[in-house]
Amino acid sequence: MTTKMRPFTGTISLAEARTRIDAAIRPIDRTERIPLDRASGRVLATDIVASADVPPFARAAMDGYAVRADDTTGATRTQPRPLTRVATLFTGEVTDRRIGPGECIEIATGAPMPPGADAVLIVEETDGEASGRVLAFSAVVPGQNIGPQGSDIRSGQRVLEAGTTLTASRLGSIAALGFGDVIVYAKPRVAILSTGNEIVEPGRPLNPGQIYDVNRFTLTTSVLDHGGDPVPYRTVRDAIEDLSSALDDCLREDLLVFSGGSSVGERDLILDLLAARGEVIFHGIAVKPGKPTAFGHVGGKLFFGMPGYPTSCLFNAHILLAPALRRIARLAPETKRSVSLPLSQRIKSVPDRHQFYTVRIVDRTAVPAFKASGDITSMSQADGYIEIPAGTAAVEQGEIVEITLF
Numbered sequence: 001m002t003t004k005m006r007p008f009t010g011t012i013s014l015a016e017a018r019t020r021i022d023a024a025i026r027p028i029d030r031t032e033r034i035p036l037d038r039a040s041g042r043v044l045a046t047d048i049v050a051s052a053d054v055p056p057f058a059r060a061a062m063d064g065y066a067v068r069a070d071d072t073t074g075a076t077r078t079q080p081r082p083l084t085r086v087a088t089l090f091t092g093e094v095t096d097r098r099i100g101p102g103e104c105i106e107i108a109t110g111a112p113m114p115p116g117a118d119a120v121l122i123v124e125e126t127d128g129e130a131s132g133r134v135l136a137f138s139a140v141v142p143g144q145n146i147g148p149q150g151s152d153i154r155s156g157q158r159v160l161e162a163g164t165t166l167t168a169s170r171l172g173s174i175a176a177l178g179f180g181d182v183i184v185y186a187k188p189r190v191a192i193l194s195t196g197n198e199i200v201e202p203g204r205p206l207n208p209g210q211i212y213d214v215n216r217f218t219l220t221t222s223v224l225d226h227g228g229d230p231v232p233y234r235t236v237r238d239a240i241e242d243l244s245s246a247l248d249d250c251l252r253e254d255l256l257v258f259s260g261g262s263s264v265g266e267r268d269l270i271l272d273l274l275a276a277r278g279e280v281i282f283h284g285i286a287v288k289p290g291k292p293t294a295f296g297h298v299g300g301k302l303f304f305g306m307p308g309y310p311t312s313c314l315f316n317a318h319i320l321l322a323p324a325l326r327r328i329a330r331l332a333p334e335t336k337r338s339v340s341l342p343l344s345q346r347i348k349s350v351p352d353r354h355q356f357y358t359v360r361i362v363d364r365t366a367v368p369a370f371k372a373s374g375d376i377t378s379m380s381q382a383d384g385y386i387e388i389p390a391g392t393a394a395v396e397q398g399e400i401v402e403i404t405l406f
Contacts, residue, residue: 011284011291013390014319014354020281021295021320024302025327028254030186036175039166041227042184043330048160053150054176058113060089062145065104065126065134066117072139080135085128089114104134113146120145153177165331187229188328191250192219194235195243195260195270196308201235214310214376215259219317226322227329228255243273251299255328257321260308271305274298286390288353289373290316309373315356315385337405338384341366347395349388358382359403366401382406 012020031045060066067083075081087097088106099105099116106128107113107120119140127135153159159173166174166184174182194213202212216232223230231253236246247270250256258270271294274280278298283305285293289312294305304321306313326333344365349355359366361383369382384405388395395401 011286012282014285014287017282017285017293017295017320018323021324022327024281024295024297025324027330028185028188028328031183032186033181033183035181036171036179039171039182039184040168042166042182042187043227044160044162044164044166045183045185046162047158048174048177048179048182050153050155050157050159050177052177053155054153055147055149055151058149059147060107060109060111060113060120060145061147062120062122063109064107064120064122064124064145065128065136066099066107066114067104067119067121067136067140068099068101068117069119069140069142069144071102071104072119072121072136075136075139077137080127080137083134083136085132085134087114118142118146163330185330187227188255188325189253190223190228190230190255190257190325191253192216192223192230192232193246193250193256193258195238195246195258196235197237199235199260215306215308215313218310218314218376219257219259219306219321222314222317222322223257223325226325226334227331228325238269240269240273243270247273247277247298251301254301255325256298256301256303257306257317258303259306259313274303274305278303285316286353287316288350288355290319290356291353293320295320307373310376311358311370311378312373314376314379319356338402339405340400340402343386343395343397343399343401344368346397347388349392349394351391351393354390355388356385357388358385359401361403366403379406 071083072081083104084102085106086103087095089095089111090108091110094112095114097114099114105114119142121136121140122145125138160170164170194216198210199213200206200210213235220230220232233246233250236242271280271283274296278296280294280296283294285291290307292307293316296303306316323333341361342365344367347357347368358369358378359382360369366386369378371378384403386401386403
């Protein structure tokens with residue numbers, strides 16, 4: 001049978017593709033309440049307002065003796081002031097014993113200040129005896145070495161705003177207020193579907209002409225890394241009935257990501273199905289790798305149609321899907337790390353496309369690592385990538401290039 005190819009009638013620039021994606025994105029509104037120990041990296045859906053002071057009492061900031069500051073006036077190592085220890089306080093303990101003139105209470109860091117005391121004399125400036133007699137070698141002033149009640153957080157204070165991404169320190173501030181759970185935005189659920197008669201689940205034997213499903217695992221990891229909840233679906237063969245049924249299943253999720261079926265072959269049916277049931281906003285970007293990438297909406301859900309070749313698929317997940325998913329999940333844009341190094345050898349480019357070229361860093365030089373769009377080691381054995389703008393025929397050996405690190 002002769003296969004009739006359907007070539008691209010045109011491509012759009014990478015900038016235009018990003019603009020169209022941005023215009024279609026709507027951040028998720030669904031929320032859920034989860035325990036604090038599962039909230040790292042999640043996005044707050046409500047303000048966190050303190051209902052009490054933190055700390056809820058004045059506390060010792062140093063190990064030493066809770067004293068009346070006036071009782072230490074003029075104390076020096078040559079002329080110490082004598083005090084009488086009347087009790088000992090550890091953290092978690094309180095006392096009703098009021099300190100009187102000439103008295104002190106031994107106190108541990110973090111313990112509540114006893115009544116009558118207005119300072120802490122650090123243990124290094126004292127000499128305590130078993131009899132309870134304590135010599136003060138220096139003077140203190142009221143409030144010295146004390147953490148006042150509410151010195152960290154005041155009751156009624158807005159501690160965190162809705163939309164804040166929760167980190168270890170931010171979760172700590174919520175825990176300090178006594179909250180055991182928190183309301184966050186739900187993670188967008190992302191349907192991941194590989195299509196093609198040649199695709200086989202890893203762990204099963206390959207028949208002639210078959211290859212293992214790489215994209216399901218790279219896409220799943222990418223979704224996890226950027227705030228989504230991946231929902232992998234079973235691989236679907238190229239038959240309109242199977243594809244239609246799989247599409248119905250995938251529409252249960254918030255976002256759909258397909259791989260394969262976005263090129264120009266007659267049997268690439270998934271895009272025909274999506275166009276019939278929704279809208280293809282674009283199909284074809286002037287980039288390499290990843291030209292046959294599609295984007296649109298169907299059944300009220302956005303979809304990305306990724307190329308079947310593993311490197312093309314993962315690269316466009318990196319430069320298009322990840323930023324879009326972060327916006328849907330209400331996460332801040334990813335912070336990119338880069339380094340500038342000389343190129344080890346000349347690289348030819350495709351003049352009419354914006355090229356992403358993977359490199360390894362060897363002996364402080366950028367060594368080309370890209371093989372082909374179908375070779376996953378083009379990325380797995382690379383440290384990062386350089387970008388070669390459209391219209392550039394080559395990048396010369398020794399030229400300083402900026403490497404965006406993976």
